[in-house]
Amino acid sequence: MTREMGAALRRIQLGSALSAFGLGFTVPYLYVYVAQVRDLGAGTAGVVLAVFAMAALAVLPFTGRAIDRRGPLPVLVVASAVATLGAAALGLSSGVTASVLSAAVLGAGTAVMQPALATMLVWCSSTATRTRAFAMQFFLQNLGLGIGGLVGGQIVDTNRPETFTLLFLIEAAMFVVLGVIASTVRLTRTPSFSDARPTDGTKAPGGLRALLSHRAMVQLCVLGFVLFFACYGQFESGLAAYGTEAAGMQPSTLGIALAANTAVIVVAQFVVLRFVERRRRSRVIASVGLIWAFAWIVAGYAGLGHGSQTMATAAMISTYALFGLGESMLSPTVAPLVADLAPESMVGQYNSAFALCKQLALAVGPAVGGPMGATLHGPYIVTFVLFSLGITALALRLGRRLTPAQDRPSLETVPSRVVAVSLPDAEAGSASASTAAAAR
CATH class of the missing domain: 1.20.1250.20 (MFS general substrate transporter like domains)
Structure with missing residues (x-):
C-alpha cells in the first residue's frame, strides 16, 4: 500500500466512524421520539421506522451503477448531504407527514453511504490489506454506534423535545463532517485495482x-x-x-x-x-x-x-x-x-x-x-x-x-x-x- 492510499484509507475510516457515532445518537431513540416525545402514537412510529428501512430498497438498485459511472466519492458526498437534510428535518418535525418524509430522506441517504464507503475501501486497499481494512471499519463503526448511544442516552429527556432535536442536529453535523472528509480524499490508481476507476464518457458494462x-x-x-x-x-x-x-x-x-x-x-x-x-x-x-x-x-x-x-x-x-x-x-x-x-x-x-x-x-x-x-x-x-x-x-x-x-x-x-x-x-x-x- 502506498503512502497516498494509506492516508486516503485513514480519512475514509475516520469519516465512517464519525457517521456511525451520529447514527448512534438517534437510532435507539427514534421510536420513543416519534411515539412519545412528538406524541404521534405507536402506529406512526412504526410507519416511520418502516419508511426509514424501505427507503433503502428504493435507492439501492440505482446506487451501484452511479458508483461505477461516477466513482464512489461524489456519490458519498451527495448521500451525506441527503442524510444531513433528513436528520435535521426529522429533529424539527412535529407532524405525521413531515416525520415520515424526513425518515424517508434520512433512510435513503444512509443506505447509499454503505456501498459507497465499501467501494472506497476497495479502491484504497490491495488484496493483502483488504481484510484488515474492512475489519477496522466494522470495529470503528460499532465503537461509534456504542459511544453515540451512550452519550445520547445522557442527553435525552422525554419531557424536553429540544433534547431530541439536539441529538438529530448532532447527527446531521456528523454527516456534514463525513461529506467534508470524503471531499478531501484523493484516490490514486493502484496496481492491484487499476481498472476499477471509471473514466470520462465510459459506461460500466454488465x-x-x-x-x-x-x-x-x-x-x-x-x-x-x-x-x-x-x-x-x-x-x-x-x-x-x-x-x-x-x-x-x-x-x-x-x-x-x-x-x-x-x-x-x-x-x-x-x-x-x-x-x-x-x-x-x-x-x-x-x-x-x-x-x-x-x-x-x-x-x-x-x-x-x-x-x-x-x-x-x-x-x-x-x-x-x-x-x-x-x-x-x-x-x-x-x-x-x-x-x-x-x-x-x-x-x-x-x-x-x-x-x-x-x-x-x-x-x-x-x-x-x-x-x-x-x-x-x-x-x-x-x-x-x-x-x-x-x-x-x-x-x-x-x-x-x-x-x-x-x-x-x-x-x-x-x-x-x-x-x-x-x-x-x-x-x-x-x-x-x-x-x-x-x-x-
Missing part, C-alpha cells in the same frame, strides 16, 4: 443480467440474506420480544445485552482477525453458522428451560455476546469477498446488490421474527437454529465455487488480481480452459 449470471455472487447474496435475517433482523424485534416474553427479561436488561454484543465485537475483533485472515473464508462463515446455532440453543434454554430468572437473564446476555463473536468473524470475511468476486468495472454494483440483500433481510426479519418471538417461543427457536445451520451449509456450498485466491487470499503471493476468474459465468466461457476450471 448490469443486473451479468450479476445474476454470476453464480458465486448469487449464492453469496442468498447467504448474505440468511446471515442478516438470522442475526441483525432479530436483535430489536424477535429476539427482544422473546427475551422479555419467554425469558422474563426486564426491558432495561436488553440494553445490557446489546452492550455485551458491542463489547465482544470491540474486544474480539482483532484477536479474531488473526485467526480468520489465514483461513478459508467459506469455512469461517460456516463456523459462524455453528456459533449462532449454539447461541439460539442458549436462548432456548433461557426461555424454555426451568432455571432461575438470574440464569435465564445470563443466558440471554450470553446469546447476544455469541452473536457478537460471529459478527467479528464476518466483518473481515464477507465484504472483502464481495469485492474479490466483482469484475473491475462493477465493484459498486456488486456492493450495492449485497447491501440490497442485507436491507431486505432487515426489513423481512422483524416482520417474521417479531410475532414469532412474542408468541411462538418453541417454533421461534427451532426456526432460527435451522436458519443458522443453513448458513453453514450455504457457506460450504459457496466455497466450492470460489477460486483458491478468493476463498483464501493469504495464498496469493502477487498483489494483483486475475479479473477473469471473477467474471460472471456467462462471460467466463470466453476465458481459457484453465481459468474457467479454476473459477468453478
Whole structure:
C-alpha cells in the first residue's frame, strides 16, 4: 500500500466512524421520539421506522451503477448531504407527514453511504490489506454506534423535545463532517485495482443480467440474506420480544445485552482477525453458522428451560455476546469477498446488490421474527437454529465455487488480481480452459 492510499484509507475510516457515532445518537431513540416525545402514537412510529428501512430498497438498485459511472466519492458526498437534510428535518418535525418524509430522506441517504464507503475501501486497499481494512471499519463503526448511544442516552429527556432535536442536529453535523472528509480524499490508481476507476464518457458494462449470471455472487447474496435475517433482523424485534416474553427479561436488561454484543465485537475483533485472515473464508462463515446455532440453543434454554430468572437473564446476555463473536468473524470475511468476486468495472454494483440483500433481510426479519418471538417461543427457536445451520451449509456450498485466491487470499503471493476468474459465468466461457476450471 502506498503512502497516498494509506492516508486516503485513514480519512475514509475516520469519516465512517464519525457517521456511525451520529447514527448512534438517534437510532435507539427514534421510536420513543416519534411515539412519545412528538406524541404521534405507536402506529406512526412504526410507519416511520418502516419508511426509514424501505427507503433503502428504493435507492439501492440505482446506487451501484452511479458508483461505477461516477466513482464512489461524489456519490458519498451527495448521500451525506441527503442524510444531513433528513436528520435535521426529522429533529424539527412535529407532524405525521413531515416525520415520515424526513425518515424517508434520512433512510435513503444512509443506505447509499454503505456501498459507497465499501467501494472506497476497495479502491484504497490491495488484496493483502483488504481484510484488515474492512475489519477496522466494522470495529470503528460499532465503537461509534456504542459511544453515540451512550452519550445520547445522557442527553435525552422525554419531557424536553429540544433534547431530541439536539441529538438529530448532532447527527446531521456528523454527516456534514463525513461529506467534508470524503471531499478531501484523493484516490490514486493502484496496481492491484487499476481498472476499477471509471473514466470520462465510459459506461460500466454488465448490469443486473451479468450479476445474476454470476453464480458465486448469487449464492453469496442468498447467504448474505440468511446471515442478516438470522442475526441483525432479530436483535430489536424477535429476539427482544422473546427475551422479555419467554425469558422474563426486564426491558432495561436488553440494553445490557446489546452492550455485551458491542463489547465482544470491540474486544474480539482483532484477536479474531488473526485467526480468520489465514483461513478459508467459506469455512469461517460456516463456523459462524455453528456459533449462532449454539447461541439460539442458549436462548432456548433461557426461555424454555426451568432455571432461575438470574440464569435465564445470563443466558440471554450470553446469546447476544455469541452473536457478537460471529459478527467479528464476518466483518473481515464477507465484504472483502464481495469485492474479490466483482469484475473491475462493477465493484459498486456488486456492493450495492449485497447491501440490497442485507436491507431486505432487515426489513423481512422483524416482520417474521417479531410475532414469532412474542408468541411462538418453541417454533421461534427451532426456526432460527435451522436458519443458522443453513448458513453453514450455504457457506460450504459457496466455497466450492470460489477460486483458491478468493476463498483464501493469504495464498496469493502477487498483489494483483486475475479479473477473469471473477467474471460472471456467462462471460467466463470466453476465458481459457484453465481459468474457467479454476473459477468453478
